[in-house]
Amino acid sequence: MGPADALSALRDQAPLVHNITNYVAMNVAANVLLAAGASPAMLHAEEEVAEFVGLAGALTINIGTLSAPWLAGMKAAARTATDAEIPWILDPVAHFTTPYRHQATQDLLALSPSIIRGNASEILALAGWATQGKGADAGDDVIQAEAAARELASDQKAVIAVSGAVDFITDGARSVRVSGGSNLMPKVTALGCSLTGLMGAFAAVTSPLEACVAASVLFGAAGEIAQPKADGPGTFAVHFIDGLASIQPDDLAQEDRLTWL
Ligand SMILES: Nc1ncnc2c1ncn2[C@@H]1O[C@H](COP(=O)(O)OP(=O)(O)O)[C@@H](O)[C@H]1O
Numbered sequence: 645m646g647p648a649d650a651l652s653a654l655r656d657q658a659p660l661v662h663n664i665t666n667y668v669a670m671n672v673a674a675n676v677l678l679a680a681g682a683s684p685a686m687l688h689a690e691e692e693v694a695e696f697v698g699l700a701g702a703l704t705i706n707i708g709t710l711s712a713p714w715l716a717g718m719k720a721a722a723r724t725a726t727d728a729e730i731p732w733i734l735d736p737v738a739h740f741t742t743p744y745r746h747q748a749t750q751d752l753l754a755l756s757p758s759i760i761r762g763n764a765s766e767i768l769a770l771a772g773w774a775t776q777g778k779g780a781d782a783g784d785d786v787i788q789a790e791a792a793a794r795e796l797a798s799d800q801k802a803v804i805a806v807s808g809a810v811d812f813i814t815d816g817a818r819s820v821r822v823s824g825g826s827n828l829m830p831k832v833t834a835l836g837c838s839l840t841g842l843m844g845a846f847a848a849v850t851s852p853l854e855a856c857v858a859a860s861v862l863f864g865a866a867g868e869i870a871q872p873k874a875d876g877p878g879t880f881a882v883h884f885i886d887g888l889a890s891i892q893p894d895d896l897a898q899e900d901r902l903t904w905l
């Protein structure tokens with residue numbers, strides 16, 4: 645299904661989305677999911693995640709503020725999701741910066757995520773390519789990461805979503821560029837993490853590839869609503885949430901942001 649039908653399904657079903665995300669993103673991502681029409685829950689304790697993920701339509705895992713107890717919870721949740729065929733999305737924030745983060749990401753990759761979402765630097769490094777990235781923010785352009793993303797999709801048998809000025813989404817066979825959004829989006833923290841959460845919400849109602857496309861299109865549209873109303877990154881963030889909530893399925897029917905390759 646296309647982005648318009650995916651948004652209709654999301655609003656009809658309001659799927660419960662289990663997010664194990666970072667301290668920076670927890671509030672932002674929960675508000676993004678609520679505005680879009682999903683039902684977010686942020687919890688990470690190893691003692692309960694396996695039971696909780698069974699209640700959810702999708703799981704998202706983001707390693708932004710990683711620590712040992714959180715990693716144990718992430719692995720338990722990912723294992724349960726894969727066994728139960730619940731789609732799960734990995735956001736490997738800055739995974740190339742320290743050996744600990746690198747190993748955690750490799751361990752999570754082995755648990756078969758349905759979708760991997762990162763910025764261009766994160767995806768380049770995940771495929772083993774050189775990157776100019778230094779931390780959580782991208783140091784490379786999406787176009788430089790397209791071939792790496794295709795390679796990674798085939799190797800991991802997952803959909804790869806690379807975000808940036810123009811997003812790129814591929815399952816290894818089919819690939820699409822999604823244009824739109826605002827250059828204020830990388831100036832608001834945790835919007836990438838929130839996009840990961842939204843991909844989880846859509847993955848609860850449609851296929852991983854269609855879910856990534858729908859989330860990316862919806863983010864682009866909301867960014868364009870917020871841009872002319874904003875005085876800067878602070879007010880942009882508020883208008884972005886309002887924009888997400890105001891967009892109706894018909895607003896996404898044109899699909900003129902998509903370039904299939
Ligand atoms: N220069 C830009 N112009 C328009 N949209 C952008 C731009 N940079 C990032 N975005 C959008 O911001 C969101 C977060 O992406 P990004 O900043 O790449 O993630 P991260 O926070 O993980 O680095 C995505 O929806 C992406 O399309």
Ligand SMILES: Cc1ncsc1CCOP(=O)(O)O
Nearest residue numbers: 666668708780834835836837
């Ligand atoms: C700044 C920061 N530091 C650790 S996690 C995090 C949030 C990163 O969020 P995003 O990748 O969405 O910008």
Ligand SMILES: [Mg+2]
Nearest residue numbers: 737763836837
């Ligand atoms: Mg990120």
